[in-house]
Amino acid sequence: MENIKIKLARVEKGLSQQDLADLVGATRQTIGLIEKGKYNPSLNLCIKIAKSLDRTLNDLFWYENKK
Amino acid sequence: MENIKIKLARVEKGLSQQDLADLVGATRQTIGLIEKGKYNPSLNLCIKIAKSLDRTLNDLFWYENKK
DNA sequence: TCATAATGCAAAATATATCTTGCAATTATT
């Protein structure tokens, strides 16, 4: 369950994992593991990531499931 | 920073905190504290809550900030 | 090729979300 959306939005803005980590006040490892889908991040961190990437929560973390 | 959106969506569906807690596999206290804005819930819990209330992450946890 | 930046991985430590239990206070129902 990789989160490819974050990675795409990040590289689209020309940011490294470290860059994004600095923007949201987290560590590179945390960003990497979230992108890998190995973490269940906190809401506040999700919000910071979304804002830093000019996206919304739904854009990055919401998956529509048909029915 | 109370989260009134969750509370509104919950009562709108005629659910008690305990009901919602059961639906998402959490405890009543956890739901209560999230509604009070005293917790920073995990993304997975947010997703479960949103689905249980037929809302999206943005509906319940995203606040548009002008500029 | 060489150097450097970016990423992956992993163990131990720390911070904090969540649970458990219990009781008080409030609200709804009869």
Add this chain to the structure above:
DNA sequence: AATAATTGCAAGATATATTTTGCATTATGA
């Protein structure tokens, strides 16, 4: 008014997100 249901609050225990540090691997650029 009385009873039950709902919610608030709080301390201690547990689970887990996040940090810290370090090293290996891969990609990038000179």
